[in-house]
Amino acid sequence: MNRDNGITVKRLMEAPIMRQSKVLAGAGGLSNIITRANTYADEDIFDWVSPHELLLITWLNFQQKNVDEMNAFLDRAVEHKIAALAIKFSTPEQSVPKAVQKHANKLDLPLILIDPVTSVADVSSEVFNQIFALQAELLRKHEAVYDRLMTTLADGGSIRDVLAIVSEATGQPAAFAFADKIDSVIVVAEPSLVNVLKDDVRAVWQRHARRNRLNEDKTDLGERTDIDRLTVPVSGRNQLHGTIFLWGVAERLTPFDRAAVESVSASVALLIVQEKQLREIANKHSAEFVGDLLTEATRNDALERARIYNLEVDDTYVMVIIRLVNCTDTTSAFCVNGIYDYIYDHMRWVTASLQSHSLRGLVTARRTDFMVVVAQSGHDFDTRLNAFAESVARQLTATGTSKDPIDIRIGIGKPYKHLRNLWRSHADADKTLMVGTRLYDATILRFSDLGVFRILVQGEVNEELEQYFTETLRPLLEYDRKKSTELVRTLESYFKNNSNINKTSEELFTHYNTILYRLERIQEITKLDLNDANDRLNLELAMRLRSLFP
Structure with missing residues (x-):
């Protein structure tokens, strides 16, 4: 019989029939589980016992042993995981030697005097x-949990409602932590315990993040020590959604407690999958709405639907694009198979972060991008928008692993009056990511950060710009490649040091005369005079454009 179906030694001793009996020694083992009883009939009893048995023995059999033999008998009982020894005495005067009692205490093996x-x-x-x-009682309790669970799901209950069922059935506090949003922990417990339990959940996830298995261990909750803790993973669609926690605060956790949590884990997974499907449908519609806003042919129709998304057409709007740049051109397993789930799983967090920074807008997703439409409001709008971007970048980056790192770049467009001009802010944000990530080593970039490149990257001048780069700098690059020289690197250092040859020489650890020679070769190849202000500007601008035209 499974130990989950047994009773504790303590529960047996509370029975009326055991009122005149007592635990003589080994009280530390009162929580041992008894699954059946067996009677000591011969010396080979340990060839027949099973773990978690109550071994019944008469004093007549036991007294034939000396102290050492009695202690050896206790050792074998512990070795075979006997729950307790119950010794039947013939007269009240009979007792177990003190040395044997001491050994039982050491082993935490209860010695019961019948x-x-x-x-x-x-x-x-x-x-x-x-x-x-106990079996009948557990069956009734399981049926009660099942009935309440089915009613709750039929009534459209939430994860918190399911946790409340578990907590009430077990008399213990319960919690659920989302795998993709550890800061969001649902706790059902008395108010004084909520923050303590949230801290315990976070501590578990920091040590055992993504561990997809049931676990039973001990923890300390403030002044409460050695508390039982059960963690049960909630999975679905080959993905870990989160973990259910149950703590033995009121008393030790029981087999029923574990069974109750395991029985509701599938329901929690179902609720999460249903919620995810609803989010996917909602995102499909919101993505279509934003896509229509960005397209001239469908823009007017989209403006009529703006109020559905709580957007006022006359407000000023900024487009924020959050891009997973390591998945824009890659065939890794995560980017091919996992990016879809990642985007949808984290949209909820991006939306919550937007709201927590007192920003109003709409979050949607397309391919490797989160697209955030933000309505400009308040005198400190820029501060709140920057704080939002920093928070999102920090949190999303932290979700990566050594195997699948998350490389985030955030582009923020210019604000434009009226929702019909959102396409302009989107174009700005997209150009900022396209150009800014090559020019600047920064996670968050505003269109205004591009400086003069705001003009140079406009679509209508791109072709001329590439032609200008080809005529100005590409001959120098080709010369370096063929001759294995460092003319471009020298020119870069020269401009960086404000045309100071001494500083350029020091930075490159190269003789002053060598730098002079290289600068002369640069002028011969490019046919531009570094002493001429216009020629020098053309070369410096071409150097800045180098990252755009590899």
Whole structure:
């Protein structure tokens, strides 16, 4: 019989039939589980026992042993995982030697003295009766949990409602932590415990993040120490959605407690999958709406639907694009198979972060981008928008692993009056990511950060710009490649040091005359004079454009 179906030694001793009996030693093992009773009949008893048995023995059999033999008998009982020894005495004067009692205390093996009036058969019957009664009780409790769970799901209940069922059935506090949003922990407990339990959840996830298995261990909750803790993973669609937690605060966790949590884990997974499907449908519609706003042919129709998304057409709007740049051109397993789930799983967090920074707008997703439409409001709008971008970048980057790192870049467009001009802000944000990530080593970039490149990257001048770069700098690049020289690197350092040859020489660890020679070769190849202000500007601008035209 499984130990989950047994009773504790303590529960047996509370039975009326055991009122005259007592635990003589080994009280540290009162929580041991008894699954059946067995009677000591011969010396080979340990060839027949099973773990978690109550071994019944008469004093007549036990007294034939000396102290060392009695202690050896106790050792073998522990080795075979016997729950307790119940010794039947013939007279009240009989007792177990003090040395044997001391050894039982050391082993935490309960020694029960059955009073002379109570029979061994009565004790054995009590064990089985209690086990059967416990089975019936557990069955009733399981049915009650199941009935409440089905009713809750039929009524459109939430994860918190499911946790409340578990907490009420077990009498213990419960919690759920989302795998993709550890800061969002749902706790059902008395108010004084909520923050303590949230801290414990975060501590578990920091040590065992993404561990997809049931675990039972101990923890400390403030002044409460050695508390039982059960963690049960909630999975679906080959993905870990989160973990259910249950703590033995009121008393030790029982087999029923574990079974109750395991029984609701599938329901929690179902609720999460349903919620995710609803989010996917909502995102599909919101993505279509934003796509229509960005397209001239469908823009007017989209403006009529703006109020559905709580957007006022006459407000000023900024487009924020959050891009997973390591998935824009890659065939890694994560980017091919995992990016879809990643985007949808984290949209909820991006939306919550937008709201927590007192920003109003709409979050949607397309391919490797989160697109955030933000309505400009308040005198400190820029501060709040920057704080939002920094928070999102920090949190999303932290979700990466050494195997699948998350490389985030955030582009923020210019604000434009009226929702019909959102396409302009989107174009600005997209250009900022396209150009800014090549020019600047920064996670968050505003269109205004591009400086003069705001003009140079406009679509209508791109072709001329590339032609200008080809005529000005590409001959120098080709010369370096063929001759294995460092003319471009020298020119870059020269401009960086404000045309100071001495500083250029020091930075490159190259002789002053060598730098002079290289500068002369640069002028011969490019046919531009570094002493002429216009020629020098053309070369410096071409150097800045180098990252745009590799």
